[in-house]
Amino acid sequence: MTTWQKARTARDARIDAGAKVAKGKIVETGDVTRLLEAVIRPGDRVCLEGDNQKQADLLSAALLAVDISKVNNLHMVQSGVVLPEHLDLFDRGVAKKLDYAYSGPQSARIATMLFGGKIELGAIHTYLELFARYFIDLTPHVALIAAVSADRDGNLYTGPNTEDTPTVVEATSFKDGIVIAQVNEIVDKLPRVDIPGDRVHFVVKSDKPFFVEPLFTRDPAAITEGQILTAMMAIKGIYAPYGVRRLNHGIGFSTAAIELLLPTFGEKLGLRGKIASQFALNPHPALIPAIESGWVEQIHSFGSEVGMDDYIRARSDVYFTGPDGSLRSNRAFCQVAGLYACDMFIGSTLQIDLKGNSSTITTSRIAGFGGAPNMGSDPRGRRHPSEPWLQAGREADPDSTPALRRGRKLVVQIGETFGEKNVPLFVEKLDAIALAEKLKLDLAPVMIYGDDITHIITEEGIANLLLCRDAREREQAIRGVAGYTDVGRGRDKQFVQSLRERGVIRRPEDLGIDPLDADRSLLAARSIKDLVRWSGGLYAPPSKFRNW
Amino acid sequence: MSVAHVDRQLPGETRAASSWYEASARERVRLLLDAGSFQEFIGPEARETSPHLRVFDLPEQFDDGIIVGCGKLDGSPVFVAAQEGRFMGGAFGEVHGAKLTGLLRAARDVKSAPVLLLLDTGGVRLQEANAGELAIAEIMRAVIEARSAGVKVIGLIGGRSGCYGGGGLIAGCCSALVVSEQGRIAVSGPEVIETNRGVEEFDSRDRALVWRTMGGKSRWLIGGADAFADDTVGDFRKAALKLLSSTADFGLDTLKAEQSRLEERLQSFGECPDALDIWRTEGVSDPRSIPALPADQFIALGDKIRRTSRDAR
Numbered sequence: 001m002t003t004w005q006k007a008r009t010a011r012d013a014r015i016d017a018g019a020k021v022a023k024g025k026i027v028e029t030g031d032v033t034r035l036l037e038a039v040i041r042p043g044d045r046v047c048l049e050g051d052n053q054k055q056a057d058l059l060s061a062a063l064l065a066v067d068i069s070k071v072n073n074l075h076m077v078q079s080g081v082v083l084p085e086h087l088d089l090f091d092r093g094v095a096k097k098l099d100y101a102y103s104g105p106q107s108a109r110i111a112t113m114l115f116g117g118k119i120e121l122g123a124i125h126t127y128l129e130l131f132a133r134y135f136i137d138l139t140p141h142v143a144l145i146a147a148v149s150a151d152r153d154g155n156l157y158t159g160p161n162t163e164d165t166p167t168v169v170e171a172t173s174f175k176d177g178i179v180i181a182q183v184n185e186i187v188d189k190l191p192r193v194d195i196p197g198d199r200v201h202f203v204v205k206s207d208k209p210f211f212v213e214p215l216f217t218r219d220p221a222a223i224t225e226g227q228i229l230t231a232m233m234a235i236k237g238i239y240a241p242y243g244v245r246r247l248n249h250g251i252g253f254s255t256a257a258i259e260l261l262l263p264t265f266g267e268k269l270g271l272r273g274k275i276a277s278q279f280a281l282n283p284h285p286a287l288i289p290a291i292e293s294g295w296v297e298q299i300h301s302f303g304s305e306v307g308m309d310d311y312i313r314a315r316s317d318v319y320f321t322g323p324d325g326s327l328r329s330n331r332a333f334c335q336v337a338g339l340y341a342c343d344m345f346i347g348s349t350l351q352i353d354l355k356g357n358s359s360t361i362t363t364s365r366i367a368g369f370g371g372a373p374n375m376g377s378d379p380r381g382r383r384h385p386s387e388p389w390l391q392a393g394r395e396a397d398p399d400s401t402p403a404l405r406r407g408r409k410l411v412v413q414i415g416e417t418f419g420e421k422n423v424p425l426f427v428e429k430l431d432a433i434a435l436a437e438k439l440k441l442d443l444a445p446v447m448i449y450g451d452d453i454t455h456i457i458t459e460e461g462i463a464n465l466l467l468c469r470d471a472r473e474r475e476q477a478i479r480g481v482a483g484y485t486d487v488g489r490g491r492d493k494q495f496v497q498s499l500r501e502r503g504v505i506r507r508p509e510d511l512g513i514d515p516l517d518a519d520r521s522l523l524a525a526r527s528i529k530d531l532v533r534w535s536g537g538l539y540a541p542p543s544k545f546r547n548w
Numbered sequence: 549m550s551v552a553h554v555d556r557q558l559p560g561e562t563r564a565a566s567s568w569y570e571a572s573a574r575e576r577v578r579l580l581l582d583a584g585s586f587q588e589f590i591g592p593e594a595r596e597t598s599p600h601l602r603v604f605d606l607p608e609q610f611d612d613g614i615i616v617g618c619g620k621l622d623g624s625p626v627f628v629a630a631q632e633g634r635f636m637g638g639a640f641g642e643v644h645g646a647k648l649t650g651l652l653r654a655a656r657d658v659k660s661a662p663v664l665l666l667l668d669t670g671g672v673r674l675q676e677a678n679a680g681e682l683a684i685a686e687i688m689r690a691v692i693e694a695r696s697a698g699v700k701v702i703g704l705i706g707g708r709s710g711c712y713g714g715g716g717l718i719a720g721c722c723s724a725l726v727v728s729e730q731g732r733i734a735v736s737g738p739e740v741i742e743t744n745r746g747v748e749e750f751d752s753r754d755r756a757l758v759w760r761t762m763g764g765k766s767r768w769l770i771g772g773a774d775a776f777a778d779d780t781v782g783d784f785r786k787a788a789l790k791l792l793s794s795t796a797d798f799g800l801d802t803l804k805a806e807q808s809r810l811e812e813r814l815q816s817f818g819e820c821p822d823a824l825d826i827w828r829t830e831g832v833s834d835p836r837s838i839p840a841l842p843a844d845q846f847i848a849l850g851d852k853i854r855r856t857s858r859d860a861r
Contacts (some may be wrong), residue, residue: 221708346639484682526567526570527569537840545755546756548732548840
């Protein structure tokens with residue numbers, strides 16, 4: 001007789017095995033490795049919650065300690081490879097195959113291990129792709145997740161860093177998988193329920209709070225005049241003429257400079273209420289002055305940011321908060337929002353080639369994609385109109401029938417022609433291609449494809465690629481803002497001049513901006529302490545960002 | 549409007565609104581002194597650049613990261629030197645050091661004008677090794693010689709690079725110091741301590757720890773600096789003027805008193821594991837509140853509990 005519930009039977013067997021080391025759903029810290037040995041089978045797909053920010057660090061240490069005769073050859077399906085333990089699993093033979101999205105701090109080691117054959121790579125994804133595959137062909141058998149607190153029924157409060165948890169639990173729990181949560185504390189009554197207890201099978205109390213990295217704090221003290229100049233050009237040359245209200249910012253210093261210029265430079269241009277009012281964005285401390293000055297109506301967040309909790313709680317008109325008052329973030333929803341409901345992405349990158357392809361990969365580091373390609377791509381499935389979207393579509397394709405013309409999302413790369421350590425931003429050939437050859441990858445890890453990019457801003461000017469009609473114009477438009485890099489010096493001067501006359505390239509003076517006005521006194525906050533003052537003392541920066 | 553015109557018209561407001569921390573060395577000098585009074589010695593046009601940096605293919609600056617000259621402070625002549633903390637961390641090299649030594653020797657010979665040292669430095673420029681170390685020794689000697697000749701040497705510290713390494717030693721030789729919250733004074737920097745003694749001894753990334761150990765507030769509270777300024781050029785100017793009128797002359801008695809004050813400080817605080825304990829010992833009821841206190845409230849508190857007997861660097 002055909003059985004249609006093999007997975008359910010297997011799940012029940014796993015729960016029974018796990019229950020032997022648990023009291024109800026609660027498992028003692030010292031018994032976690034035994035629990036994992038009881039419920040995980042060799043070759044299982046396991047999601048070890050490594051998010052962009054929060055980490056199930058207790059569970060990753062416990063998984064690393066398993067008896068590898070019982071647990072081995074796992075297929076890890078997790079968005080973030082962030083902790084050293086995440087890779088130690090492969091060194092020990094606990095895990096064999098990896099599908100992931102982001103590996104910031106482990107980017108050098110992951111490259112070495114991939115090259116040395118220690119890891120069998122499935123693919124490097126964007127967040128949304130990996131989340132999507134959780135529901136199609138990469139559904140976890142076991143999810144090891146992190147939350148702030150649990151009650152005895154297994155209901156979870158994730159706190160402001162909800163991040164990936166609901167997505168991971170949804171895919172695992174509703175497809176006969178096992179969900180194990182580490183929590184900072186077990187309480188009688190939760191502030192709010194982020195994950196219902198019937199989706200959670202085991203709960204472990206950790207001795208110390210789960211690790212969270214403050215990834216989105218940029219110290220205004222480190223913002224340079226070059227970054228201020230490009231930020232002024234962005235506001236006056238793109239935000240204003242397109243009337244961009246719904247957007248996502250990258251996490252670099254250039255976009256932090258934009259955030260800090262809104263209440264000063266932007267205010268002087270009379271742009272409040274006309275630009276930058278709705279964001280898909282983490283709670284960037286640098287946005288506090290703009291929020292306090294009445295610029296921002298609404299922000300939905302992927303995750304949270306260390307030190308911002310009280311501020312967010314007090315500004316619930318701006319942020320999404322639960323009935324308890326604290327932030328509710330959600331990476332999957334926010335990625336979708338950034339993809340479909342924002343008219344612009346603006347961020348920095350490390351390399352741009354002559355077609356406009358950009359990459360943050362260098363030959364020795366694979367940082368993964370994270371969410372930038374979702375933010376920085378033109379969504380072909382978009383159907384609702386908005387002014388910036390329609391205008392960009394018009395510029396790209398002026399001659400077609402308006403009612404049949406697709407709009408375009410504005411995808412803007414901003415940076416100085418020479419980046420950190422005087423490394424040129426513009427290159428003939430991306431390092432990503434050499435890396436793909438070295439690792440025999442089918443695809444070079446390109447963060448944003450050239451055909452999605454609409455504008456490039458450097459201190460030399462803005463190149464509007466929407467107005468380029470062929471490959472040569474595009475290449476010369478890029479060379480025309482590439483400054484004194486080899487790419488910039490390889491320009492056809494007359495051709496670039498003709499592009500400038502057509503407005504494809506616009507110099508600071510074409511925008512009415514004097515580079516000498518790019519001064520740090522324009523920043524609404526010039527230090528972390530200024531941000532604390534703007535917040536009325538509600539922002540509590542972590543110690544590593546203080547200079548008092 | 550010409551720049552010179554702006555200079556003559558320089559209002560107190562500009563000084564009050566200009567952050568010392570944010571300003572370049574040139575802006576500090578321009579705004580600190582009486583408007584238009586500054587005359588530079590061996591300025592950038594002389595192109596006295598470092599002979600060493602080019603060996604390492606490193607960028608040079610035409611003034612080698614230090615501005616020296618004379619001007620007027622509230623009508624009276626002063627010598628002034630300002631380090632540019634954004635060029636190689638304000639570090640001392642051969643030319644940089646020689647310019648400062650020369651200024652101090654001039655002050656020694658002229659006798660009638662005090663010296664303002666706008667220190668903003670991580671210490672000796674490693675690329676210039678021995679030449680930089682020698683420069684520190686020469687400067688220290690020149691400070692002491694100037695003071696022996698009756699010249700007051702006031703250090704002003706509140707820049708990005710703090711005052712570290714040989715800069716910390718030079719600060720210790722000055723007649724008096726003004727410091728702001730952002731300013732840090734020490735010889736070994738946080739990273740150096742961590743490298744040599746381990747992260748358990750000193751976590752250089754814990755910036756709150758760095759500031760409460762070496763920062764301006766702590767230095768002033770325990771007498772390591774003589775005046776505390778809010779982070780504006782105007783406040784530094786006021787504090788410098790006050791110290792010029794109040795600082796005692798230099799002699800054997802001053803040195804002996806300073807020695808005994810240092811011994812007393814070691815006795816009182818030697819067992820304290822953290823600055824918070826020092827502040828508590830000094831009578832601050834809520835030491836944790838100190839770092840966040842605005843300057844005016846902090847100065848009011850300090851004036852109540854600070855003991856001048858502790859004034860010794």
